[in-house]
Amino acid sequence: MSKEVRDKVGISSGFSRRNFLKTAAAAAGLSLLAGCGGGGGQAPKADEKKDPKPAAPAKEALKIGVLLPFSKVYAVLGESITQGMELYFEQVKNEAGGRKIELIKEDEENDAQASLRKTRKFIESDKVDLMTGVVNSGVALALRDVIHGAKLPFIISNAGANDLTRAKKSPYIFRSSFSNWQPNWAAGEYVYKNVAKKVYLTAPDYAAGKEQMAAFKESFTKAGGTVLGEVYPPLGNNDYAPFLAKIKEAKPEAVYCFYSGSDAVKFVKQFDEYGLRKTMKLCGAGFSFEEDVLPAQGKSALGAISGMHWAFGLDTPLNKKFLDDYKKKFNKGANVFSLQGYDTARVIVEAVNAVKGDTADKDKLVKAISAVKFDSPRGPFAFDPDTNNVVQDIYIREVKDVSGHLHNVVIATVKNVKDPGK
Ligand code: BEZ
Secondary structure, three states: OOHHHHHHHOOOOOOOHHHHHHHHHHHHHHHHHHHHHOOOOOOOOOOOOOOOOOOOOOOOOEEEEEEEOOOOOOHHHHHHHHHHHHHHHHHOOOEEOOEEEEEEEEEOOOOHHHHHHHHHHHHHHHOOOEEEEOOOHHHHHHHHHHHHHOOOOEEEOOOOOHHHHOOOOOOOEEEOOOOOHHHHHHHHHHHHHHOOOEEEEEOOOOHHHHHHHHHHHHHHHHHOOEEEEEEOOOOOOOOOHHHHHHHHHHOOOEEEEOOOHHHHHHHHHHHHHOOHHHOOEEEEEHHHHOOOOHHHHHHHHOOOEEEEOOOOOOOOHHHHHHHHHHHHHHOOOOOHHHHHHHHHHHHHHHHHHHOOOOOOOHHHHHHHHHHOEEEEOOEEEEEOOOOOEEEEEEEEEEEEEEOOEEEEEEEEEEEEEOOOOO
16 A cells, blocks of 8 residues: 555555455455356256246345444444444335345445455455445545446445545545535634634544645635644544643634544543643534534533534434434434435435336446435435535534533534535
């Protein structure tokens, strides 16, 4: 793996030539096995009796390759996206276009090389009809050429890497979640007008961290704000003290951050323990204070202001139903990642219904995906035909105590936010 790819993923890789040879041999074996028996076109045995009136053949299952993190820093995100998908699929009786839905799940491992191997397995061995998932921007960027080359319809259910729907866009790649630009660009102007004129930026040192801070900076400085400094700890970090010391020294009025999963819990708690909550406001991309991490962050997150494409406190009948259904099925609250899984499942089902289950013609299938449009618990949902990225409202939210529980409450809305596409 090149250094450039490793930096974008935010990890170091132990991938060696020996591993590569082992992997290549395993992949060759898998392809061979698929060629021997996987095709389903087996000749009938000589002694099989012929049924005079054979039943109509059952349609083959719709195979969906799901690549999500089930381990490491973003493990909870993978679990939430999966549960959101499972909730929607259950509501349509696990069927699309007359075919049973079969999920083939693989762990993204926060590792581009492992994810490439698993994507090739989806294509060559599992022969999936389409693929979804991927949380880490760097991983998603590393998979782009393989997916585009195989003409595999791929609906990204998290990774925000801007280029995947800009310079590196593909007719086969869609994003139902957000671009790294969308929530942070929307937050920039709000923070300048309502919270602080001088801020310090911090995020993990990889593609998503850099892009989210750049998007905030774009609108915040355009409005007149000043960025006093920026600091980028490694992804999956434990001790934020040296980075918090830099922030303290700069004396900003607010910090604007992006952290998610276990990083978000550690950063927000240590920010409070270090005493910074008493001297500056805490703002950021909504992932940093999202419902999946709020119970562990507790009062350290109270009052945090963020931009995001969904909010627990979004007061609409559709969101209320989604929250109730999720709670009933999983006995816990939903979060933005479960919402992304839920909407992604709906995109898949509506597109496969539109082609009546015939997924063989990939160009017809991606045309059907691009036409999917609906009212989501997040608000209106549609794909931008120029980029295949979702166009959506962005909510400015504040963490408040709602009847004894901390939740994100909507305090402003930026309507119809479309990634600029370049
Ligand atoms: C990303 O890598 O794109 C990402 C990861 C977690 C939350 C949001 C974005």
